Amino acid sequence: MAYIGRFAPSPTGPLHFGSLVAAVASYLEAKTNHGQWLVRMEDLDQPREVAGAANEILHTLTAFGFEWDEDVTYQSQRNLAYEALLSELKALNRVYPCTCTRKEIAEVSMANGIEGAIYPKTCLNHAIKNNHPVAWRIKTEDHNIQFEDAVQGSFQQNLMQEIGDFVLKRADGLFAYQLAVVVDDAAQGITHIVRGSDLLTSTPRQIYLQEQLGLLTPHYTHIPIATNAAGQKLSKQTLALGINPQESVIQLWQSLAFLNQHPPTDLKEGNLAQCWEWAMANWQLTKVPKIKQIAI
Ligand code: GLU
Numbered sequence: 001m002a003y004i005g006r007f008a009p010s011p012t013g014p015l016h017f018g019s020l021v022a023a024v025a026s027y028l029e030a031k032t033n034h035g036q037w038l039v040r041m042e043d044l045d046q047p048r049e050v051a052g053a054a055n056e057i058l059h060t061l062t063a064f065g066f067e068w069d070e071d072v073t074y075q076s077q078r079n080l081a082y083e084a085l086l087s088e089l090k091a092l093n094r095v096y097p098c099t100c101t102r103k104e105i106a107e108v109s110m111a112n113g114i115e116g117a118i119y120p121k122t123c124l125n126h127a128i129k130n131n132h133p134v135a136w137r138i139k140t141e142d143h144n145i146q147f148e149d150a151v152q153g154s155f156q157q158n159l160m161q162e163i164g165d166f167v168l169k170r171a172d173g174l175f176a177y178q179l180a181v182v183v184d185d186a187a188q189g190i191t192h193i194v195r196g197s198d199l200l201t202s203t204p205r206q207i208y209l210q211e212q213l214g215l216l217t218p219h220y221t222h223i224p225i226a227t228n229a230a231g232q233k234l235s236k237q238t239l240a241l242g243i244n245p246q247e248s249v250i251q252l253w254q255s256l257a258f259l260n261q262h263p264p265t266d267l268k269e270g271n272l273a274q275c276w277e278w279a280m281a282n283w284q285l286t287k288v289p290k291i292k293q294i295a296i
């Protein structure tokens with residue numbers, strides 16, 4: 001089977017160490033499987049976007065020696081495709097409009113899921129408010145969605161009990177990541193997804209959408225994300241490890257070390273091409289750990 005992988009950064013700031021690790025892992029998996037590697041800018045959430053970040057990310061990727069196949073795609077240009085798939089789901093009666101505010105949901109919601117209050121299906125069972133902005137939610141089902149992750153092993157989730165009817169299009173008109181990522185992965189023919197394990201709990205939602213829309217489910221590989229000793233994700237607030245193209249060799253080396261590839265120390269003294277050459281020749285997904293803590 002042809003391999004098409006991808007790296008899908010959100011341009012909410014410059015590339016950080018966690019996204020570099022995801023880029024490195026997805027790239028090495030694609031290239032060592034003689035596959036293609038695509039870059040997709042997930043600039044869906046324009047209010048959260050930082051001006052210039054998309055170009056800066058592409059610049060940094062280039063400086064690190066990444067070479068992508070095909071032109072970079074931008075989610076901000078794909079609204080028609082998202083709308084079309086949402087219409088399909090409307091026609092299938094799989095989605096319903098919702099006019100609840102965050103506050104209203106918090107007030108009536110009895111159950112908490114892994115992402116906060118589980119939506120109590122108010123608008124599925126009652127009339128929606130007139131003249132109110134409408135969000136679109138998908139009906140979830142009370143059964144386990146299970147998949148085999150190449151690093152994390154078997155993972156399962158009951159969407160109805162753990163997530164609830166989730167939003168595909170927000171009341172402000174923005175499409176949700178969950179819908180956009182499924183539509184784009186399918187449109188680009190992505191066969192293998194390698195990304196951070198912070199997205200592991202999103203994957204059942206994406207598989208569910210693929211099933212509803214009759215799309216193929218790609219193979220999933222969730223690599224560890226960097227956490228501190230307390231197990232907290234290293235985010236912009238906590239992360240000391242910025243990415244600096246001036247230090248590309250050492251940071252590529254650190255990414256390989258983070259992924260337990262055990263790069264030889266003297267590689268740090270060499271150049272970028274030597275580091276990539278070693279990585280291409282020695283990359284082994286089986287060495288990648290499920291979780292990884294780093295001291296900062
Ligand atoms: N854009 C997402 C992020 O930067 C990644 C989406 C994905 O790989 O599916 O967290």
Ligand code: ZN
Binds near residue numbers: 097098100
């Ligand atoms: Zn509602």
